[in-house]
Amino acid sequence: MESSTWNPPTLRTDRLVIRPFTASDFPALRAYAQAQSAAEYGSWLGGAGPADAARYLVDTIARYGRPPRADLAISFEGQLIGGVAYRQIWMSPPTMELGWVIHPAFTGKGLAREAVGALLGALFGRFAELQRVEARVRASDASGIRLLERLAFVREGSIRHERSEADGALLYGLLRSEWLK
Numbered sequence: 001m002e003s004s005t006w007n008p009p010t011l012r013t014d015r016l017v018i019r020p021f022t023a024s025d026f027p028a029l030r031a032y033a034q035a036q037s038a039a040e041y042g043s044w045l046g047g048a049g050p051a052d053a054a055r056y057l058v059d060t061i062a063r064y065g066r067p068p069r070a071d072l073a074i075s076f077e078g079q080l081i082g083g084v085a086y087r088q089i090w091m092s093p094p095t096m097e098l099g100w101v102i103h104p105a106f107t108g109k110g111l112a113r114e115a116v117g118a119l120l121g122a123l124f125g126r127f128a129e130l131q132r133v134e135a136r137v138r139a140s141d142a143s144g145i146r147l148l149e150r151l152a153f154v155r156e157g158s159i160r161h162e163r164s165e166a167d168g169a170l171l172y173g174l175l176r177s178e179w180l181k
């Protein structure tokens with residue numbers, strides 16, 4: 001994939017602006033990161049403390065424009081409420097994995113679906129070779145499952161967990177042809 005396609009996009013939907021992070025986003029990033037249960041969802045920041053959030057922000061900004069990953073901020077009514085991320089996980093067929101997080105104070109409004117839907121359109125549009133997008137959700141995350149199925153993702157498998165099936169995750173996939181439909 002051409003390296004210029006990794007420049008972080010700014011996407012606008014009816015209610016959201018999805019854009020690159022800046023250093024001034026730190027307090028808001030920290031707020032939505034802290035609001036998530038690290039034990040329940042795992043920590044995509046690499047830890048739960050302020051230093052972890054700061055390192056995540058610095059690394060994210062420094063990585064812009066370089067494969068294989070980009071993390072973007074979700075802004076709603078001028079306020080940072082969450083993030084989306086994509087990374088290339090497979091070369092052939094070219095495959096991306098995506099993730100999302102929304103501050104709990106802003107869930108239940110369809111904002112995650114709006115953000116993930118916009119990101120999918122942008123990814124299939126920018127990366128002409130992209131064949132497939134994957135996402136993992138916790139088996140207990142009913143809203144995450146609903147979100148993916150509403151966006152035409154197909155459940156492809158279960159990801160086991162040492163503790164119990166309920167602690168496990170589900171793997172979802174979306175092919176380019178399914179997205180275009």
Ligand SMILES: CC(C)(COP(=O)(O)OP(=O)(O)OC[C@H]1O[C@@H](n2cnc3c(N)ncnc32)[C@H](O)[C@@H]1OP(=O)(O)O)[C@@H](O)C(=O)NCCC(=O)NCCS
Pocket residue numbers: 041098099100101102106107108109110111112113114136137138141142143144145146147150
């Ligand atoms: C982010 C998160 C809260 C969802 O965000 P959200 O903005 O509330 O999601 P939406 O409002 O777009 O809702 C998605 C769908 O789930 C439905 N939904 C919401 N809560 C639900 C529940 N408890 N049970 C079933 N469906 C539910 C919504 O009605 C919506 O469906 P619809 O479009 O048919 O109405 C949820 O996915 C989450 O907590 N994820 C944690 C982080 C994570 O694991 N990310 C995924 C992998 S990185």
